[in-house]
Amino acid sequence: MGRAEIGRALSLSTQAVSNIIAELSDDGLLIERGHLAVGRGLPAKQYALNPKGGYAFGIEIRPDALLAALLDMEGNPVMMKRVAMTKTDPETIVVQIKSLYLEALADEAGAGGRMLGAGIVMPGPFGATGISGHGTDLADWNDIDPATYFSQALDLPVEVSNDANAAAMAERLNGAAQGLSNYAYLYFGTGLGLGLVSDGALVQGAFGNAGEIGHIPMPGINGNLESRLSRMSLQQHLSSADKHADDIDTLAMLFESRDKDLHAWLKPACEALAYAVAVVENLFDPEAIILGGAMPDALLEYFVDQTSLPDQSVSNRPNAQHPRLQSGASGRMTATLGAAALVLNRTLSPHIAHAH
Amino acid sequence: MGRAEIGRALSLSTQAVSNIIAELSDDGLLIERGHLAVGRGLPAKQYALNPKGGYAFGIEIRPDALLAALLDMEGNPVMMKRVAMTKTDPETIVVQIKSLYLEALADEAGAGGRMLGAGIVMPGPFGATGISGHGTDLADWNDIDPATYFSQALDLPVEVSNDANAAAMAERLNGAAQGLSNYAYLYFGTGLGLGLVSDGALVQGAFGNAGEIGHIPMPGINGNLESRLSRMSLQQHLSSADKHADDIDTLAMLFESRDKDLHAWLKPACEALAYAVAVVENLFDPEAIILGGAMPDALLEYFVDQTSLPDQSVSNRPNAQHPRLQSGASGRMTATLGAAALVLNRTLSPHIAHAH
């Protein structure tokens, strides 16, 4: 955009924009993109964010591994790494993270002085709650505030969140949620998580544990939602037929080959998804619900196509602008990239900073 | 507070606070409260909001009546009125609202030049949706944007919301939610609504229809949540036993006298409430859930006491600071006062104003 256009969009004078652009250019945060003539008048000098003007580091902590990614300011990954872990105590993890961080800085020349912060994704819920202790959470982390701990270790501002929130933010940066400010993201991790974005900001809850949609009771069965709709439920279903699918590729293969056990799981899963959609839509009235996470693409597409969306919903509107249910980013690294996206979103979207 | 204390809280210099206080005092928005000596040093001149420095007008539009309230800046009601309506078309309503507004201004000398805005509560959902046309919504309003319409008619900034959101804001101003910034409000209107506050701001959804919790499917029965848990469901239950309770007082009397039909309704209602709590807690992780609306106080208290809260919830934490479920304001005027509270909250809480 040109100075005058930016000024109009921001309700600032052209002169003010000029001053700000001069400062940002000096800092290397903007690049010039030539002149653009759209009609009469002096063609505007175009400015854009310099993708190499800032970087965000993302870490995903899992019980068995550590995943890291480095994103530039446009959200392009410039590094991705995975390290298997056997111990998950804070000291072991922080040492490993520091070493991954140094690798990232070594990989990308110039990132050193331009780090905007680090995003950390770790399994929730945070603190002792009624759904703790189900095997997915990390030991030895109860007495530590992860944000402070990592912030001191890396000497960077740190954002901590869960996988679903991170994935939702990643989707806003580059994916299906671009331009949306009210949407929900259903994330397939081990269980089923929900990332909620309201007016451009994550709804994190009082203790950062919002979005545990997998744990709500599921109508018609004696169990919760994620007992029907999650990767773990699918894997349990398969293993009861003596089939073992530990990774996404195996699941994709089974889906592709129309495996009858996998397909038997699909129908009740779609019903569970329809229920989840009804709950999320009526409680939250999103522009769209995006489906993503550690599932094969084809399976996500199947869910989007085959799930019959509830009629009794505030989102069932005749003139909807967006598909009510759509698929987003899938794969192993979604949440890791999302961790870094947390930082980019904090940097790039206006908010009130609380004095410290 | 004194100037220096305010400065520290806001990360401003004392001098800046002095300048701002001078301006606000000139406008009559602050009052002096004498000096307060806490230790050594010059005792600080105390300042407080002038309750008469600003007013908020609240309107609740119902299919059969119009309710109005005028609140001062501290949230004290200085006027409350009710007018029965037979027609609900926009012209009839706006004429009546204008006349109520003039009455309010006449009642409170000095309110004229000090109106901060008007809050309007009207039955949702807004726009055509899958749960429209159930008899609770107003006719002839589909092509009108209520905010713009009333803003022009009253020449005031206008906030439009539903009853649950308004009630939630009222509770924050004066009631059980004081000091909370992440909480949920379960509101008994005709159906069952949910007001969500995240980081001090209402979660309204993309089209203002968030919080329609009454319309989510209820496990175990062939129906939605509000078919078990709402005033309408209670009244239907009673009328099938040939008892008619059109207002809160009658319901309170029946409850007090341990009417067996009413009490038969209570147990499944508590189960429905437990389910609602499980959904809201796991999805939003609130500090507390507040129960209020058009129900007798005693009945709300009964719900709070008798509902067994779900163990499988992120809010089931051993060291909780607030009761997970508590009762808030009840009665006929809750949503009307809330309508005005919308304005006070917008005025008093910091937010980013979007350029227009």
Add this chain to the structure above:
DNA sequence: TTGATCATTCAAACAGTTTGAGTTAATCCC
């Protein structure tokens, strides 16, 4: 009584903004 502590004011400096006049480069239209 004296010194320490803290709130406040005053004046000057500073930062970020708008305003208004002037310059540059494109299109429109005769």
Add this chain to the structure above:
DNA sequence: GGGATTAACTCAAACTGTTTGAATGATCAA
């Protein structure tokens, strides 16, 4: 082809809201 029109941009000055530093006032503690 050439003047009129349009729009982006720059420069300088004014303005607004902030911080900084020195001075003053009122209280407590020893």
